[in-house]
Amino acid sequence: MDEKKYRRILAVSDIHGQKKYFLKVLEQSQYDPSQDLLIIAGDSLDRGEDNIGSFELCQNLHKNGAIFLKGNHEQMLEENLQKMLADTNWKKRPPEELLIWFTYNGGSKTLNEIKDFSVTNLTQLFFYIRAMPTHFVIDDYIFAHAGINPAKELAENTTKDFIWGLRDFYAHPAYVGKTVIFGHTPTFYLPNAPKRISDSLIWHDPIHHDKIDIDCGCVFGGRLACLELPSLQEYYCS
Structure with a gap:
């Protein structure tokens, strides 16, 4: 699939039943399904206040062209x-x-x-x-709920690799020429994170520059994040 057929890509992960914040961040980003590719990187439900409502919203967005990936909570x-x-x-x-x-x-x-x-x-x-997919590749981007196992070729990664991940996946280089967009691990657990959970930000790998974590822990008191590609503009709602 060619990224250039879209105006931009928008990526969201770990909604966890926070439907109202998901709707707000879609509004903030001015998501337009006729021009934008939306990728929902798993964990749409559990822990939140409107879990099935969030899941059904993702289903409806999928019907209109969004990519809806399986996370460990869907599994x-x-x-x-x-x-x-x-x-x-x-x-x-x-x-x-x-x-x-x-x-x-x-x-x-x-x-x-x-x-x-x-x-x-x-x-x-x-x-x-x-039937939900576990990962999605477009141009130089790889999307998966928990990332990938870089010790294997991408095609050799298992469902467990994509939706549960490696404990220290973020510390290892990914694939040459590719950027992995993932969630699963709230960014406040990663190095160089803001001290307050409520200030959580999208995490850009400061060493290898090949990974971006977009799970800002909304359901834990953080924020729901949306990443725009290729501009790297960030949207937040809490």
Whole structure:
């Protein structure tokens, strides 16, 4: 795909159910689907106040040309939907994976929003998530929720590499001539980050200059960020 067919690329990640901020940052950036390519780099839901609403907004944007990538939270929902569909008594005897997602990984609010869905709706949601792409490449940019494993060729990276990533991925050089745009790790955890979470900024790799982290931890008290390419203009909302 040729970047030059678009006026610009806009990238957002880790919305985590913060639909109102997502709408605001799209408005700030003046996103126009007829001219711009929007890339949503995963984790549209969990932890936030409007998780399914955020997911459905991303679905609708995808119908109008946006790229909607799978993150680890979409994958966790996919895995738990499979368990729920396989056991009609899941509410009475929730499987261990469901309890872990519910208790430790921010799934409680999402589960509360889908617990009364019909089997048909749960099935549709499951198959939609299962078909979501894990990465997207356009010209010199690679987009993936958690980045890549630079020790492998891009084609050899696994779903786990793209959506869970390496713990210290940001510390290693990526691929020559490519810039990796990712989320998953809030930028306030990375070197040279602002001291206050509320001041979180998009992180540009200061050493290798080949990675950009756009997860500014909105759901944790940071900000929802949007990166414009190739200009590198940044938009924030909180």
